[in-house]
Amino acid sequence: MRSTPRAETFPAQTPAAAQVFTTVLSHGPLTRLEAGRRAGLSPAAVTKAVRPLLAAGYLVEGGDPAGGTGPGEGPVEEARPALGRPAGLVRVNGERALFIGVKATGDELIAVLTDLCCRVRLARRTPLPDRAAGPALASIADLVHELLAHAAESGAPVAGLGIAVSGDVDRAEGAVRYSPFLDWRDVPLAGLAATACGLPVTVDNDVRALTVAERWFGAGAGLSDFAVVTVGAGIGCGLVVHGRVVAGAHGVAGEIGHLVVDPAGPPCHCGNRGCVEAIAGDAAIVARMREVTGHQVPDSAAAVALAHQDLPGAREVYARAGEAIGRGIATVANLLGPERVIISGEGLAAYDLFAEQIREAFTTAAFGSAARCDVRTRPLPFEEWARGAAAAAIQTFITENPARGKG
Amino acid sequence: MRSTPRAETFPAQTPAAAQVFTTVLSHGPLTRLEAGRRAGLSPAAVTKAVRPLLAAGYLVEGGDPAGGTGPGEGPVEEARPALGRPAGLVRVNGERALFIGVKATGDELIAVLTDLCCRVRLARRTPLPDRAAGPALASIADLVHELLAHAAESGAPVAGLGIAVSGDVDRAEGAVRYSPFLDWRDVPLAGLAATACGLPVTVDNDVRALTVAERWFGAGAGLSDFAVVTVGAGIGCGLVVHGRVVAGAHGVAGEIGHLVVDPAGPPCHCGNRGCVEAIAGDAAIVARMREVTGHQVPDSAAAVALAHQDLPGAREVYARAGEAIGRGIATVANLLGPERVIISGEGLAAYDLFAEQIREAFTTAAFGSAARCDVRTRPLPFEEWARGAAAAAIQTFITENPARGKG
DNA sequence: GCTCTTATTTTCCGCTGTCAATAAAAGAAA
DNA sequence: TTTCTTTTATTGACAGCGGAAAATAAGAGC
Incomplete structure (x- = not known):
């Protein structure tokens, strides 16, 4: 990497x-x-x-x-x-040192410049015109160079670049194995980006990167066992067990989104029915809201608005989503017994609409003292994913910079 | 401890x-x-x-x-x-050294004498007349002394005693926090047993102990991430992540049995509906079999027999159980991405009846490369739980015996 | 017996972190 | 002001652990 x-x-x-x-x-x-x-x-x-x-x-x-x-x-x-x-x-x-973090989604790039304490100095957001690996890499490099220019003013050196991508990412190799949203397969991103940007590059899965950030700079600081659950377009989960981020033997871990909550539920793109994501993912909520209210509902902000207007049935959509999320969290708690679960993600904008159901479903489904797990939320500004990428870069910088006697 | x-x-x-x-x-x-x-x-x-x-x-x-x-x-x-x-x-x-392992259930004790390699030398099984902590401790002591007598013949010293109990066990303190089957609460078992038996005592949760045995002496040898799923009266799960057994911040971990598989399913003693255990636990299978066939069905052996006779509906009972178990395993695989899942337990006697459904449900519900996880079964003789207790004792002996310079 | 290859042991050697003693920096007491 | 007390930080001696390299061991061919 x-x-x-x-x-x-x-x-x-x-x-x-x-x-x-x-x-x-x-x-x-x-x-x-x-x-x-x-x-x-x-x-x-x-x-x-x-x-x-x-x-x-x-x-x-x-x-x-x-x-x-x-x-x-x-x-x-x-x-x-x-x-x-x-x-x-x-x-x-x-x-003392600055870092750049980039989060790449299918249609936009978000980048931040942070300091060594992972405080955001500057955030940039730009559409991604072409998601193919080559063009996307060029867009990333442009964005990075822009931030590098700003960084140069401050005089502090930029010591690393982190890139976060959803999907199956091999951090050790710095390669994206498969990213559905970007439609990438086996892209050796770290190497490519390193030559394009002239920085040491760390590539990681987006949720894992966010978990690293939370572990070092957020609500997971100092805990050896906790989980981060992200609610938004997808429902993701990053896990820290025994003080280390779980990566999974085959690169998959924390796949809470495709936990089946209701076998009779709506079909999911993964082929099953009633996955958490098929009930509580942005797309699912929007679709269901359309169905229930008969309105247009162009995006999830609209869905939130409708629910706040108390349209008949609209709140139930969120109630159901909250229940699904709560059950997912309870599953994590039952299986791993974390000290804390941190709920975050863009979907948190609607938190007031399903907080109660999340908590209730969690309490009901958590077994015994697993219910003692501390469940809390953490607002997630739009640049947070990119900050996660920066945190991953910081981690690499600190832990893998040999500077040892012999090197 | x-x-x-x-x-x-x-x-x-x-x-x-x-x-x-x-x-x-x-x-x-x-x-x-x-x-x-x-x-x-x-x-x-x-x-x-x-x-x-x-x-x-x-x-x-x-x-x-x-x-x-x-x-x-x-x-x-x-x-x-x-x-x-x-x-x-x-x-x-x-x-070089012998160990004794005891598994205590609500109505019987199983004990083994093993050597340092955890090979069983002798196994004993005896009913537990009174499950209250005092009398049970006396029964355990009797059994241990019986095995100690045998051990004395071989000349090798007995270096430790392990006791496995289901429920919430604090291994570090050697205390049973709460064991539903034994109806124990906050019993400082290690201390009591140590004085009663004159041996160093390790107390652990039964599934975790079995996981330790599997990790050192079984199909988990050398793996840093795997899971053990036990099928029987309850459905349990022991997890090894990053090379260590997961204990859970609050003592609960691996609670796969109360994963809700079907919200419309049969009620479970935990208060929810459609838990894995409420579908695939021994009691659930027997009850359901009774319902479906109208026969007596005194125990799970009878249920297996009925299914083998192809009574109408009988096989479906197992099919449904298999599906629940497979879904549970898939959940573990999705969340943790273990290299391997080892299925074991008394319920394995019926394996031919639900193997296919387990595998099918697992494959369907496993997400992406989580499906590459190696799922295998391991027969479990009746003394295996006790052997797990012995393995825990061996682990204590090896890792916590200071014998250090200054000690 | 000589040589080749691989396994094991020996002989240092550096490095890391602990220990116990010491310095430093206040405020409190005299 | 001087001295004492208390807590924090630093220093220097030291011991143990594990590594590297070199030496030794143990066959198999020739």
Whole structure:
């Protein structure tokens, strides 16, 4: 997956250094002591790991006492012990390196420029005139060069490019095995993009990339077992088990969308009936809404509007979708027992319309203590998918940049 | 979970040693070179790891060239390269230590005495007159002492006791949180059994224990991602992801039995309708068979017999069960993308009656390359559950026996 | 006996992370 | 102001683990 050019290298000589860095990355400014505790290392090891990272500018000292240990904290109390040597905080220097993330759908490209902390600096959205691999690659390269120009102004180097594509993607090889929406088969995208853009490229499945972002920079930070469920055109699911993103032995994992919820339900393009996606996917909702109300319903925004107008039957469409999603989430919870499930995706725009049903179906179908799983939602701005791609690039940069003694 | 007594200790001073040992344990006799290759270690490291294990008698040299690299091997060819220094094989000395595994159900106890390679030496089966924790513990202790007497004859020390119980079990604490069949709540079983039997005790959920056995000594040997599905009174599922057994953040995982397959199906004791278990569990099949044929059908053996007699409708009962199971397996495959699914359990006695439907439902419901997952069956003798408990004890013995420098 | 090939062992060697002692940075007490 | 206390960070000695390379072992042919 790592391909040709290499401008920046990350000085993570030792496992401990990488460990410390990712801990600080996900958990905001930390004292060295605290970072060591969380990473399971001695304070001495932290000091040694931190030094070269400070020297290279990837970490900096100082910063607000923020970062917090999580929600539900005492507000003012515990501000500081006010006794003993005050702690020196260490945080990641976001400015040190930039990353570009691109999400390619069948008809548009979304790209973001982020810093090392995966904060979005700039987002771009452009139609994709031709989805064939060659032209699409050219469009991607154009977009990347545009962002590179902006990045150049800031002076920080761009250290990686991530590309997220739906479908079966082999991240290790940097190849897209099969992407239905793009109609690609066995495209060695990482290599091609690396030569076209002059950056190290990471290619990953879109949902997995989003899961990586959530794991490091979102609601999954620090959890070793959680799931991300995306609701939108498709219903997807990214899984983290034992602290690692599940990739599946054959490249397929988290296929929650084609879980059959109702054998008597509407037919799905996968050949079965009553899949979650055939009930709760955008297209399914729009189609059903058309059927129920007799209106035009050009897109899912229209469907949401109709439901908000309380047209007869319109809310039921969403109720049914919510139930399907809730059942899908319950299935994940029953099977894997995650600590948390994060619901996200464009479809969240309609969340108020099916939140109740999701929760109810989840509670009903979750077995025993699986119901104790924390289900929460997370708004998903349009550039979030591209940010996921950037997160994947950051991950590659940090974990696979050998910079080792011998390299 | 490790509790009080400690006769034998396992000299796995270093991670590498444990690594090498488990590799040799799962993959039969190996040359040092090969063991190193599989464990990702240098030959030198293997030599160093192996020496103390040989000295302590846990490994021995020699053994058949057996062990094989798997099925579908050239039969005679490749017998040996006949060039260079002949390889010296290393294998685990099963005689070195014995283990006892006990499976407790609501009405009987099954116990086995196994060697270190988890080969069953002796199996015992006895009714459980009173399932209350106290009396049950006494029954377990009696049974264990009986097996200990036999073990004493062989001269090998018994190094651990494993107890498998269905339900919510906290292995780390050695406590049974809730077991419906035994009607136990928060029983600190490991501690109690350790004092009663004078052995280190490991307590685990029955399906997870079986999964451990499969992972080390069965069809899951060497795989990092697979699932075990058990068919019988209940429908259970044990999962191995990233090389580790999934335990679930709240103790629940692999709950495939209460996956809803048909919302219009028969009611299940869990409160929903059409769960896999409510269609394909023993009780469900018997009940349905009674309904369909009008016969008595005292137990599932009778149900199988009726189906074999081709009574009208009888085969359909199994067909429906097979479909439910196949759908459950497909769900696991879609979600996790395991390399293999191993179907096992008492219910396998009826395998010929639903094999076809399982396979068909699986193929239909598996999405994309998830269908490439290898689904196979494994006969399950009555003592297999107890053997799983023994495997859990072996695992504890090997991995949690500090015997470290400083301990 | 000599050579060729492959397996195993030996002999260093570097590297990593821990330990225990020490410095540093306050506020508190004197 | 000086000294003490308390907590955090750093330093330097150290030990263990596993790797690389070289040496050794063990046959099979010749």
